Amino acid sequence: MDKIVIFETYYNPIEASIVKERLIDSGIQCFLSDENTITINPLYNQALGGVKLHLFERDVEAAKSILQDEDVQIHLKEVTDAEEEAPVDVQSTEICPNCGSAHVGYVQATKKRFGIFTMIISLLLMVYPFSAKKTHHCFNCEYEF
Structure with missing residues (x-):
């Protein structure tokens, strides 16, 4: 054995x-x-x-x-935060007005995700807000527009 x-x-x-x-x-x-x-x-x-x-x-x-x-030989590419690509399905042709980068995607908002009406309804029904805003997001400077 x-x-x-x-x-x-x-x-x-x-x-x-x-x-x-x-x-x-x-x-x-x-x-x-x-x-x-x-x-x-x-x-x-x-x-x-x-x-x-x-x-x-x-x-x-x-x-x-x-x-x-x-x-x-196994070579795994080390990706830094600055080189990180936006997912292919969220890439757009928009340009960031803050830094001028083309590394922009149309994704769920990270700031002010929910409107006031959505917050009131979800509070009354005691559920998580069901509708979230989408916005353009720059992956270089984290600016949303």
């Missing part, structure tokens, strides 16, 4: 899944543990020690050689 060992741990569940699939495609049997828990509640990531990739002890050297191959 072969011994199952923890090959690597990942703090990014997506990266762990990519590595797992690469190894399975190469014929190495492996599985992930704690993936669902960390995906559902990312705050448990540090407490659980990340997503663990398990495989048979006999496959460790083969897995190392597969992952060291330059053709299968």
